[in-house]
Amino acid sequence: MYANDGFRELGREECLRLLATAPVGRVVHTRSALPAVLPVNFSLDDDGAVVLRTSAGSELARAVDGAVVAFEADEVDPIAHSGWSVVVTGRATVVADPAEHDRLTRDGPLSWAPSRQELFVRIEPELVTGRELAGGRTLYRLDLTG
Amino acid sequence: MYANDGFRELGREECLRLLATAPVGRVVHTRSALPAVLPVNFSLDDDGAVVLRTSAGSELARAVDGAVVAFEADEVDPIAHSGWSVVVTGRATVVADPAEHDRLTRDGPLSWAPSRQELFVRIEPELVTGRELAGGRTLYRLDLTG
Numbered sequence: 001m002y003a004n005d006g007f008r009e010l011g012r013e014e015c016l017r018l019l020a021t022a023p024v025g026r027v028v029h030t031r032s033a034l035p036a037v038l039p040v041n042f043s044l045d046d047d048g049a050v051v052l053r054t055s056a057g058s059e060l061a062r063a064v065d066g067a068v069v070a071f072e073a074d075e076v077d078p079i080a081h082s083g084w085s086v087v088v089t090g091r092a093t094v095v096a097d098p099a100e101h102d103r104l105t106r107d108g109p110l111s112w113a114p115s116r117q118e119l120f121v122r123i124e125p126e127l128v129t130g131r132e133l134a135g136g137r138t139l140y141r142l143d144l145t146g
Numbered sequence: 147m148y149a150n151d152g153f154r155e156l157g158r159e160e161c162l163r164l165l166a167t168a169p170v171g172r173v174v175h176t177r178s179a180l181p182a183v184l185p186v187n188f189s190l191d192d193d194g195a196v197v198l199r200t201s202a203g204s205e206l207a208r209a210v211d212g213a214v215v216a217f218e219a220d221e222v223d224p225i226a227h228s229g230w231s232v233v234v235t236g237r238a239t240v241v242a243d244p245a246e247h248d249r250l251t252r253d254g255p256l257s258w259a260p261s262r263q264e265l266f267v268r269i270e271p272e273l274v275t276g277r278e279l280a281g282g283r284t285l286y287r288l289d290l291t292g
Contacts, residue, residue: 023224028174028181034273035174035216037183039231041224070181078169078187085185127180 010130015086016048018073018130022086025073027052027123029064029092036063042071043109048125050088053109056117064092064121071123076133083133090126094119156276161232162194164219164276168232171219173198173269175210175238182209188217189255194271196234199255202263210238210267217269222279229279236272240265 010018019025028037038060043051050071054061069092076083095101104120156164165171174183184206189197196217200207215238222229241247250266 024222026172026183026218026220028183030181034214034235035176035181037172037174037216037218037233039220039222039229068180070183072172072183074172074185076170076185083185087183089180 008132010084010086010132012048012125012128015088015128015130016044016125018075018084019050019086019088020044022073022075025050025071027060027064027092028070028072029067031063041109043107045104045108045122048088048128049090050123050125051104051108052121052123053104053118054121055115056119058119061094061119061121064123065094067092068126069123081133084130085133086128086130088123088125088128090124092121092123094121154278156230156232156278158194158271158274161234161274161276162190162271164221164230165196165232165234166190168219168221171196171217173206173210173238174216174218175213177209187255189253191250191254191268194234194274195236196269196271197250197254198267198269199250199264200267201261202265204265207240207265207267210269211240213238214272215269227279230276231279232274232276234269234271234274236270238267238269240267 024039024041026037026039028035030036040052040060045051052060068090071088072085074083074085076085095104101120108120170185170187172183172185174181176182186198186206191197198206214236217234218231220229220231222231241250247266254266
């Protein structure tokens with residue numbers, strides 16, 4: 001978030017409430033020393049951690065395991081000039097604990113096409129920031145002064 | 147893009163054609179050594195460069211000027227399990243040339259709420275990658291194996 005961009009910043013709880021309504025977000029990480037961003041579906045854990053479900057062979061899991069990543073979701077209406085954007089920043093880790101893996105198999109994000117071997121990636125909600133856009137000037141500030 | 151995620155990768159021209167249909171994308175950069183991502187509106191220049199318009203006081207401009215950033219846009223239908231994602235990766239620079247500034251004032255992205263002093267940021271299309279998702283398994287691979 002930027003201090004001078006005139007946004008209404010959202011509180012952590014409001015951010016998590018909005019995030020829970022998003023079907024898809026974007027994992028932002030570094031790949032080969034370049035910024036990388038990938039749309040993913042997800043679920044929110046009770047503590048606000050973002051949980052991704054991926055195949056055991058996933059390059060995404062290897063790319064983010066142990067790294068600090070950002071997870072972003074937004075809903076922007078370019079006609080109404082309104083919407084919101086939420087970013088969760090924190091360390092991503094592949095869930096190694098079998099009990100936790102079993103719990104997430106029940107409570108975590110669904111597979112839209114399950115694979116035989118899956119793993120879960122947790123993104124810790126170390127920093128949860130968000131901004132609300134309501135009306136042209138505010139969205140302008142998101143889009144152009146952000 | 148990941149080699150093993152089973153996507154149909156899109157060619158540069160196809161990526162730029164899809165990108166041109168997106169009202170909003172996301173600038174991915176580094177801020178205070180953390181990944182940062184911000185929704186922005188934009189226009190595509192003739193050479194495929196992503197052009198942002200921002201106020202002269204913009205912290206975004208200061209944050210990205212001279213840095214390699216990623217610009218992502220996507221359209222994902224979580225019901226139909228279809229969509230696309232395009233990423234332009236390249237150096238971002240504030241446009242300093244007055245003639246170029248004048249050209250972009252005419253041909254660049256519109257301000258939804260103009261400010262007195264504006265500048266343009268160009269993201270060079272050094273790397274243009276994209277993937278198409280069509281059907282559950284493919285979107286699964288986007289979302290969970292990506």
